[in-house]
Amino acid sequence: MDIDFAPEDQAFRDEVRSFIEENYPKHLAGVDRGELSKEDFLAWHKILAKKGWAAPSWPEEFGGTGWTVTQKYIWNEESATFGTIPPLPFGIAMLGPVIYSFGNQEQKDWVLPGILSGDTWWCQGYSEPGAGSDLAGLKTKAELDGDEYVVNGHKIWTTLAQHADWMFCLVRTSSDGKPQEGISFLLIDMNTPGIEVKPIITIDGGHEVNEVFLTDVRVPAKNLVGEQDKGWTIAKFLLGNERSGIAGVARSKKAIDRLRDIARAELEDGAPLLDSADFARKISELEIDLTALEYTELRTLASESKGRGPGPESSILKIKGTEIQQRITELTMEAVGNYASPWVPQLDRGDNYRSIGPDYAEGVSQGYFNNRKTSIYGGSNEIQRNIIAKMVLGL
Amino acid sequence: MDFSFTEEQTLLRNMVQSFVQDNYDFDSRMKIVRSEEGMSREIWGQFAELGLLAAPFSEEMGGLDGGPIETMVIMEELGRGLVVEPYLPTIVLCGGILSRHASDAQKETHLPGIIGGEDVWALAYAEPQSRFNPADVLTSAKADGDGYVLNGTKAVVAAAPWANKLIVSARISGDQRDSDGLGLFIVEKSASGIATQDYPTVDGNRASEVTLENVAVGADALIGAAGNGLALLEEALDFGIGAVCAEAIGHMKCLNDATVEYCKTRKQFGVPIGSFQVLQHRMVDMFMEYEQSVSMTYMVNMKLTESEAERKKAAAGAKVQIGKSGRFVGQEAVQLHGGMGMTEELNVGHYFKRLTVIDTQFGNVDHHLKRFAAA
Numbered sequence A: 001m002d003i004d005f006a007p008e009d010q011a012f013r014d015e016v017r018s019f020i021e022e023n024y025p026k027h028l029a030g031v032d033r034g035e036l037s038k039e040d041f042l043a044w045h046k047i048l049a050k051k052g053w054a055a056p057s058w059p060e061e062f063g064g065t066g067w068t069v070t071q072k073y074i075w076n077e078e079s080a081t082f083g084t085i086p087p088l089p090f091g092i093a094m095l096g097p098v099i100y101s102f103g104n105q106e107q108k109d110w111v112l113p114g115i116l117s118g119d120t121w122w123c124q125g126y127s128e129p130g131a132g133s134d135l136a137g138l139k140t141k142a143e144l145d146g147d148e149y150v151v152n153g154h155k156i157w158t159t160l161a162q163h164a165d166w167m168f169c170l171v172r173t174s175s176d177g178k179p180q181e182g183i184s185f186l187l188i189d190m191n192t193p194g195i196e197v198k199p200i201i202t203i204d205g206g207h208e209v210n211e212v213f214l215t216d217v218r219v220p221a222k223n224l225v226g227e228q229d230k231g232w233t234i235a236k237f238l239l240g241n242e243r244s245g246i247a248g249v250a251r252s253k254k255a256i257d258r259l260r261d262i263a264r265a266e267l268e269d270g271a272p273l274l275d276s277a278d279f280a281r282k283i284s285e286l287e288i289d290l291t292a293l294e295y296t297e298l299r300t301l302a303s304e305s306k307g308r309g310p311g312p313e314s315s316i317l318k319i320k321g322t323e324i325q326q327r328i329t330e331l332t333m334e335a336v337g338n339y340a341s342p343w344v345p346q347l348d349r350g351d352n353y354r355s356i357g358p359d360y361a362e363g364v365s366q367g368y369f370n371n372r373k374t375s376i377y378g379g380s381n382e383i384q385r386n387i388i389a390k391m392v393l394g395l
Numbered sequence B: 001m002d003f004s005f006t007e008e009q010t011l012l013r014n015m016v017q018s019f020v021q022d023n024y025d026f027d028s029r030m031k032i033v034r035s036e037e038g039m040s041r042e043i044w045g046q047f048a049e050l051g052l053l054a055a056p057f058s059e060e061m062g063g064l065d066g067g068p069i070e071t072m073v074i075m076e077e078l079g080r081g082l083v084v085e086p087y088l089p090t091i092v093l094c095g096g097i098l099s100r101h102a103s104d105a106q107k108e109t110h111l112p113g114i115i116g117g118e119d120v121w122a123l124a125y126a127e128p129q130s131r132f133n134p135a136d137v138l139t140s141a142k143a144d145g146d147g148y149v150l151n152g153t154k155a156v157v158a159a160a161p162w163a164n165k166l167i168v169s170a171r172i173s174g175d176q177r178d179s180d181g182l183g184l185f186i187v188e189k190s191a192s193g194i195a196t197q198d199y200p201t202v203d204g205n206r207a208s209e210v211t212l213e214n215v216a217v218g219a220d221a222l223i224g225a226a227g228n229g230l231a232l233l234e235e236a237l238d239f240g241i242g243a244v245c246a247e248a249i250g251h252m253k254c255l256n257d258a259t260v261e262y263c264k265t266r267k268q269f270g271v272p273i274g275s276f277q278v279l280q281h282r283m284v285d286m287f288m289e290y291e292q293s294v295s296m297t298y299m300v301n302m303k304l305t306e307s308e309a310e311r312k313k314a315a316a317g318a319k320v321q322i323g324k325s326g327r328f329v330g331q332e333a334v335q336l337h338g339g340m341g342m343t344e345e346l347n348v349g350h351y352f353k354r355l356t357v358i359d360t361q362f363g364n365v366d367h368h369l370k371r372f373a374a375a
Ligand SMILES: Cc1cc2nc3c(=O)[nH]c(=O)nc-3n(C[C@H](O)[C@H](O)[C@H](O)COP(=O)(O)OP(=O)(O)OC[C@H]3O[C@@H](n4cnc5c(N)ncnc54)[C@H](O)[C@@H]3O)c2cc1C
Pocket: A123, A124, A125, A126, A127, A129, A131, A132, A133, A134, A156, A157, A158, A159, A160, A208, A209, A373, A376, A377, A378, A379, A380, A381, A382, A383, A386, B266, B268, B269, B273, B276, B278, B279, B335, B336, B337, B338, B339, B340, B342
């Protein structure tokens, strides 16, 4: 056992740090993911693509970086410390691995380059009104008609579908047998006639999710990934990948640093809030929990590098990671005191808008409200516990 | 010992409840929240007609002689409807200060406009640096002839955009956080030297940053004795705590009912999600948090008129309970509704947001834990 970085790792850290500092778009420095334009979402991704660093998690032959586990870890840490807007997960983290693991050569050739370059924006069409935790209950139907599937159904909670060029979609191609057995994995061009995207506004006032209605949408049969009716395996493979990226340790560290800065600036009876034993204790508790999670993640990564895939243990990363993120946003809101409550939506800000209270208070409540989603999506934290109970504890 | 409500109190509850049901369903509420002004003057006028605005005032002032229990009943029902109209600032906070401490002349001047629904009041006490300490006051009141000149900035003053009158805490003497030397002043919002920056708050209410620059007020603006303002203010804030506790149990009740109902009807894996024991136990915990909150809400509202020491301890304790329970119930109600709980369209998120603000209003859990320990 050894936790020190080798000299070559230090050199790597210096290299990536200076690359980020020199190349990150100036106008996006310090900007949160929040409500970004499509261009801003993609700006950093496109710079990384030119450098060949857009998909460190992929095998080298498909455009990955060939970095060691340690190097990937360093990369994530440096990106988070700087506060970059990471490439969107839908292409790089979700669909890419599906395509190079299950796709045919033609699909690899046309899907992977668009993901890497950032030219194709993908969205995830899994959930439906009646199929959330019970994903296999999905009803969106695809019927083969000549060399096309005709798709009818209703997807919901589709993140950033308003910007998407394509959607990877779970559809029902058969109703025989177990619900898991008639599901297929289909790639759908969002410009196809019959697709309507409707916004859903969330409690933080943001437009992040959508409903997607599909009416007689004709999809070329060659857009089927893997075999017809065998999409469930692919769907679950993708969810496993989604979960392991979700711990967000490095970004939580950065968020705790920010929280500490705020607590240093906020005064309680004339003294920094950070000097309050109560408040300092709560930050310490968070940091300790985060350290435990970091080491749990490192253990998982180490076993992955020895060839063991992300097992059901990755549910721990999802549960603990999101709980910690939620507690950070909660404590940050608490830190700003009375100034947590002002709320001026972006749209209502006139030309001479002045921020209310200290700058750092801006948006902290929205951050707290928005983060409630993290224990719901990506397989809710209840579902993750069910997975551990069944797959790990054998209950 | 008696925890039952009188017949009059039950009638009062029924009246407010049916008014809210008939006139303030969730859609109507959201229309009001999104309107230019953000409150309904019409609803406010109806509150006056129903006598709600007269409830806590004595009969000789034209009121109905209600006490904290009546206010509690009203606030709980307003909480169920997520009513944004400024009952708390106008009636409970400012009205309370006036009825308890104003001179007869001040009462005669100001109470009729409150009871009649013509005036809206806001209590401007917090400052950008003060966090939850009401004694931390930089706003100054300098004696000038018979009256005073006020200078300073007040932070996140709830309902100020709607108000035409303010009660402002200002320092007549002493240092920034001294407990002596404060005064509470009645100030017309239209007075020269007052500027406001108005904005919505996350819970669907409105608030302002209020700056006072050489605002001249007469001797008749000061409530009570000069320098004694903190005692009056702390008492008013404790009455405010009694009221928001009641509002919060209204919210929690609605969230718990909605969540139980949702879990009985929402099906996943072929069964209602309410059949999963983990969710059942979660809802049991929500229910217990609600019941404990009800108990503390009754407790504080029975103790508001006791000795100062008892009142403070009761208010601090109740606020801690409500803060913790409100947070738990709000978060879990969203969680158990899944994606639906995250939507602006459903009322669940709006109860959750109001409970979040209540957790901070008049001081958060940490603040009141310290206050409780010191009391
Ligand atoms: C902000 C956001 C973004 C999203 N983005 C996407 C996206 O891009 N693409 C996509 O396809 N989906 C997306 N989702 C959908 C997300 O995956 C679902 O919300 C999630 O799977 C839960 O489903 P549901 O909302 O239908 O809740 P339900 O499944 O109805 O769950 C309601 C509650 O019941 C609990 N529950 C359900 N089953 C069990 C059980 N067996 N045991 C114990 N408890 C249980 C849940 O944990 C939850 O608390 C997003 C959701 C949100 C909120």
